[in-house]
Amino acid sequence: MRIVYLTHSLASCWNHGNAHFLRGVLRELIAEDHAVEAYEPEGAWSLDNLLRDRGPAGLDAYRAAYPELSSQTYARTEEAVERAHGADLVIAHEWNAPDLIAGLGRARKAGRLGTLLFHDTHHRAVSAPEEMAAFDLSGYDGVLAFGEALGRVYRARGWDGRTFIWHEAADTRLFQPPAEETERAGLVWIGNWGDGERTRELETFLFRPAEAAGLALDIYGVRYPEDALATLARHRARYHGWAPNAVAPALFARALATVHVPRRFYVEALPGIPTIRVFEALACGIPLATAPWEDAEGLFTPGADYLVARNGAEMERHLRALAHDPDLRRSLAAHGHATIRARHTCRHRADELLTIAASLAAPAAAPLTWRRA
Numbered sequence: 001m002r003i004v005y006l007t008h009s010l011a012s013c014w015n016h017g018n019a020h021f022l023r024g025v026l027r028e029l030i031a032e033d034h035a036v037e038a039y040e041p042e043g044a045w046s047l048d049n050l051l052r053d054r055g056p057a058g059l060d061a062y063r064a065a066y067p068e069l070s071s072q073t074y075a076r077t078e079e080a081v082e083r084a085h086g087a088d089l090v091i092a093h094e095w096n097a098p099d100l101i102a103g104l105g106r107a108r109k110a111g112r113l114g115t116l117l118f119h120d121t122h123h124r125a126v127s128a129p130e131e132m133a134a135f136d137l138s139g140y141d142g143v144l145a146f147g148e149a150l151g152r153v154y155r156a157r158g159w160d161g162r163t164f165i166w167h168e169a170a171d172t173r174l175f176q177p178p179a180e181e182t183e184r185a186g187l188v189w190i191g192n193w194g195d196g197e198r199t200r201e202l203e204t205f206l207f208r209p210a211e212a213a214g215l216a217l218d219i220y221g222v223r224y225p226e227d228a229l230a231t232l233a234r235h236r237a238r239y240h241g242w243a244p245n246a247v248a249p250a251l252f253a254r255a256l257a258t259v260h261v262p263r264r265f266y267v268e269a270l271p272g273i274p275t276i277r278v279f280e281a282l283a284c285g286i287p288l289a290t291a292p293w294e295d296a297e298g299l300f301t302p303g304a305d306y307l308v309a310r311n312g313a314e315m316e317r318h319l320r321a322l323a324h325d326p327d328l329r330r331s332l333a334a335h336g337h338a339t340i341r342a343r344h345t346c347r348h349r350a351d352e353l354l355t356i357a358a359s360l361a362a363p364a365a366a367p368l369t370w371r372r373a
Contacts, residue, residue: 001034001035001354002034002087002088003035004036004038004084005026005038005091006039006040006084006091006092006096006100007019007096008040009044010022010023012046012047014046014047015049016046018095019245021121021169023066023069023171024170024346025353026069028350030068030069032354039080039084041097042073058242060244061244061245062245064246065246066246081100084113086113087113088357089114089117090104090115090117091144092104092119098136101135101136101137105136105137105140108139115141115142115361117141117142117143117356118135118143120145123263123269125150126265126270142159142163142360144356147167147270147273147297148165149269149270149272151163151165164356166349166352167299168276169344170282170345171280172341172345173346174246175283176284178253178285182254184255184256186216186256187217187218187255187257187259188218188251188252189217189218189219189259189261190251190258191275193222193223197264198262201261201262204291205312206291207232207237209315210319213320215256217236218238218255219237219239220240220251221241248280256287257288257289257319258281258287258289259290259291260274260275260293262274267292272295272299274293278290283337283345284337285333285337287307287329289307289315289322290306290309291315292310293308300336301335301339304331304335305335
């Protein structure tokens, strides 16, 4: 099968978490002998920021970890649509320009593409519905939503029967426990500051508890303004800037534990959707403690795969326990790793995608365009 994926960027994971999952899935599809092509626009925001931050060397870790992957750039929307002509399966990510989304839909209506899917891995459907209304999805066969809560939003807007839940997952060819254990110390947190949508939560569930528990805290990520850096310094956290996702397993391997602090939209408006870091951390066998988060879809087993803290004081107790109880660390690491291997690898998701595509292979009327409920 010829599969085309239109992404914001495959090469850059700078503030672009979907690149983590996309790399793993495309690699699995290639391993299953599918002809895979990835296209990204020239001057992609994520790649531009990466190059400004680290220069061309910032791409070295990605290239070393994914030698089988590459992407082609395009300057014009028409060029990208033309390159996708004749593909059996075309997937367009939500972080694409509206004119590209519409152009692919027109090509699908004209019979120039096979199955066409829209892939949504963000909270804009609830946080910025006016932006999503700019997408003309009338030519699309279906929507891939990365959680049931998001899927319900699409069903309410006319996509009932054509919305498919396609969770993110860990690329276990890269994310796995270290071959040999070495000394571990402190906490590591890999995440971006962003637009302040979890500032209070980070202080409550990460900075203060780590400091109170006497655990060194290493922070990796981007978009930390001056006031954020001052907050880190006040809590004695060490900020290291951006880290390529490909080196995250090595960072996890040096720490006793890590913490999950979901963004507010994924707690209040889209409950039950974890960040991809949860999958990746558990795949690496590092103990995980999380701020309040409702696993509404039963993806994991709270208390066995990870610890859940209802408030800052409980997070401090969890961190103290993780620091002083090696049996607890081993139990969480083993259970979480087993859960990922059994249910949440990119190989699982690649197979799910092929099943979805096969179910849509028969011609059918395109669903309604995006509309307000």
